Amino acid sequence: MKKKLTAIALAACLAMTVIGCSNNGNTDNKTATQASGEKSSEASTELTMGEFKGSDYVTKLDYKNLTVAKSAVEVTDDQVKSQVQSALLDANLVExxxxxxxxxxxxNIDYVGKIDGKEFEGGSDKGYDLVIGSGSFIPGFEDGLIGKESGKTVDVKVTFPxxxxxxxxxxxxxxxFTVTINxxxxxxEYTDExxxxxxxxxxxxxxxxxxKDSLYNSKLQSAISSALIDACTVSGYPESLTAYYKQSVINYYTQMATAYGYESYEAAITAMGYKxxxxxxxxxxxAARRTLALRYIEEKENMxxxxxxxxxxxxxxxxxxxxxxxxxxxNNxxxxxxxxxxxQQVLDFLKKFVKTTEETETSQAATTASK
Structure with a gap:
């Protein structure tokens, strides 16, 4: 059964495709396969970023005067609570x-779905951890398990939206759906102990x-990356670099499509409302513009x-x-x-100069930089 795929995956995609680049212009051995966590063999024909210098493509980048919106780096109590839940409480569940x-x-459930008495593709799984009330599955499925005991097998009747x-x-x-509750x-209990x-x-x-400190640092680095993309003007892109990132995005959404039950990466992207x-x-x-900006700074600062x-x-x-x-x-x-x-050295370096402003000021600065 397909779980929900939302636009939140956009941020994950960008983080996955954006990888630091060297400062010396040497050929980068990373491949689009390695971007997804796999190690390629010497005989691999996968794409690489290629050989290039940031200064050959970046025409304007005032990297010591970047601005980020306060809202982009603000850490809320709910975000801290969510992290506590996922990293500590959900990771140490008690039976x-x-x-x-x-x-x-x-x-934890095994389930087999049938329509008119016949199993259908994507309707079965084993050992799935389902949070009841999360809305992860189609309406009626989770409610159908409330009140049922461990070790029981039950039939849950639902109607697809x-x-x-x-x-x-x-x-x-x-x-x-015939569901076995494992x-x-x-x-x-959340305690000091x-x-x-x-x-x-x-x-x-x-x-x-x-x-809170970790979330702030992560948000700040993400905001700096976005500010770099907005502030960086380029004359073009190395063909190998855009081809590399294009394949990386396709690889990522192909994996997402499989995980969420879509037929293809195009279908997964379309489901989020994009062409x-x-x-x-x-x-x-x-992603390519960010990489060019990073390499440009590495070169200018002789890192x-x-x-x-x-x-x-x-x-x-x-x-x-x-x-x-x-x-x-x-693997790398x-x-x-x-x-x-x-x-990471570039991002740490930029933290010394970045300014935090109100949302409207940041938007105006980005508009000015793009002119």
């Missing part, structure tokens, strides 16, 4: 066996402050990827993201790692 399903519970964007052939049709889990046992912090206050061809062109050119500094950065990055350094090195070329390091 309950003495009661039936309630709204808010996480039910009409129209149904996921698959027009299912629009308005009645279906029966387990029922709930969030643990839980925080101390599951994180590097001793109290809720310390933990939430760390989340696929225009969307891909816009995203790939934005280098010294091996000792890169190794230390990689260790810190792996620790912060619960990864193994060995896995990062296995040294050029890729160096470029990621340099990108």
């Amino acid at each position: 309950v066996k003495d009661r039936a399903i309630k709204s808010g519970d996480t039910a 009409d129209p149904y964007s996921g698959n027009a052939d299912l629009s308005g049709k009645d279906a029966v 387990s029922i889990k709930v969030q643990p 839980l925080v101390a046992s599951k994180t590097d912090y001793k109290t809720i206050k310390e933990y939430e402050q760390s989340i 696929a061809e225009d969307f891909i062109k816009e995203q790939s050119e934005s 280098k990827a010294e091996s000792d500094a890169v190794d230390q950065w990689l260790e810190d990055y792996a620790k912060e993201n619960n990864m193994e350094v060995s896995a990062l090195k296995q 070329s040294q050029d890729t790692i160096n470029d990621a390091y340099l990108e």
Whole structure:
């Protein structure tokens, strides 16, 4: 059954396709396959970013006078709460066996959907963790599990919405899902003791402050990236760079289409309200312009990827993201790692100069820069 695909994936797509670039103009060994987390073989024919210098394409970029809107970097209590829920509470669910399903519970289920007694494509899954009341599945499915006990198998009768964007052939049709409830889990009590046992912090206050700081830093870097794209004027793009990002966007939305049950990446993009061809062109050119801007700054500020500094950065990055350094090195070329390091150096450098303004001031500045 298709879950909902929303425009929130746009930000994830841009973050995925945007990768730091080296400052020396050497051929970048990253491929569009590696952008999606896979390591390509030496015989791979996948696209690469190619060899280019930012200064050959950037005609205007006042990178020491960037502005970002206050609203773009503001961290709300709800955002902190959401992070606590996903990173701590949802990650440490506790199984309950003495009661039936309630709204808010996480039910691990196997299900098989049938229309007119026949199974249909995308209507079955096993071991799926469904948060009851989240609206992840079509109307009626989650409500049909409330009050049911773990270990039971039940039939849930539903009607697909009409129209149904996921698959027009299912629009308005009645279906029966045979659902086996494997387990029922709930969030643990949120206490200092839980925080101390599951994180590097001793109290809720310390933990939430760390989340707030992390969210602010992430928002600031994202806002700086957007400001760079707006402020950067280019004479054109290296053909290899736009081709690389075009393929990266297609790869990403092909994966999204599979995960959400769409027939193709075009269908997934269309479901979000965009024309696929225009969307891909816009995203790939934005990512390419950001890469050119980053490389331009690396060149102007004479930034280098010294091996000792890169190794230390990689260790810190792996620790912060619960990864193994060995896995990062296995799945990425040294050029890729160096470029990621340099990108972070540029963003940290720009934080010293960026100004935070009201929304209207930022919009006016972006309009002026684009003229």
